[in-house]
Amino acid sequence: MAPPQLLTRRRCSVCGAAPTAWLAHLDADRSWFGVPGDRRSWGTRVDLCDECRALVEAGDVEAVVARLAARDGDDGDRTPAAAALCAAFVSAVAVADWLPPGVVAAVPDGFVELGELTGWLDLANAWPAEHVRRVPETREDHLRYADSDEVVLVRSPWPGVDVGDVVSYLISWADQHEAFVSGDVTPERRERERAIVRDFFVAFDAAFREEWDRHLRDWM
Numbered sequence: 181m182a183p184p185q186l187l188t189r190r191r192c193s194v195c196g197a198a199p200t201a202w203l204a205h206l207d208a209d210r211s212w213f214g215v216p217g218d219r220r221s222w223g224t225r226v227d228l229c230d231e232c233r234a235l236v237e238a239g240d241v242e243a244v245v246a247r248l249a250a251r252d253g254d255d256g257d258r259t260p261a262a263a264a265l266c267a268a269f270v271s272a273v274a275v276a277d278w279l280p281p282g283v284v285a286a287v288p289d290g291f292v293e294l295g296e297l298t299g300w301l302d303l304a305n306a307w308p309a310e311h312v313r314r315v316p317e318t319r320e321d322h323l324r325y326a327d328s329d330e331v332v333l334v335r336s337p338w339p340g341v342d343v344g345d346v347v348s349y350l351i352s353w354a355d356q357h358e359a360f361v362s363g364d365v366t367p368e369r370r371e372r373e374r375a376i377v378r379d380f381f382v383a384f385d386a387a388f389r390e391e392w393d394r395h396l397r398d399w400m
């Protein structure tokens with residue numbers, strides 16, 4: 181299970197190894213790099229770990245190149261990408277200050293933003309209710325683009341089973357049970373999907389208990 185201080189599951193955009201501690205705001209005009217025909221951009225915001233933020237803010241292009249190369253593992257030249265990132269850096273906000281206070285408060289209880297785990301947000305409507313929390317959204321960009329002013333968080337119903345794994349199992353279960361069909365999302369289809377999700381929790385709960393009982397028997 182994620183340690184409580186891990187506020188988000190996103191990873192640093194530079195090293196890829198460390199969890200996000202900062203959100204860096206970039207100057208969109210300066211975050212482009214590459215050659216015509218293969219122009220790329222860092223966009224307007226990147227996730228950075230503590231160490232990478234310090235390097236980017238200090239404009240240490242060489243060190244950023246080394247970290248990008250260590251992550252990607254191939255021999256392409258990372259200098260244009262690193263230079264653009266350092267040049268575009270405007271400011272950084274700590275993830276703890278950027279996240280809605282309700283999210284920060286829920287993390288120690290094992291909750292994770294559902295949107296960080298999957299785009300299938302309707303899952304929350306069939307997730308066991310005691311393991312779902314809804315808190316007010318405070319991030320301006322999210323409020324602008326999302327059609328909801330609340331953040332949905334979920335946690336694993338089973339001790340020792342990571343919530344990310346629960347979502348992965350659930351999606352493959354739903355796939356096996358043909359929850360995903362093409363065509364319009366009708367209320368009937370939604371309800372069918374939710375029924376499949378509820379079945380998953382019943383089935384997995386039984387499996388979990390059986391496994392747990394077996395462990396207890398082994399102990400006694």
Ligand SMILES: [Zn+2]
Nearest residue numbers: 192195229232
């Ligand atoms: Zn990093």
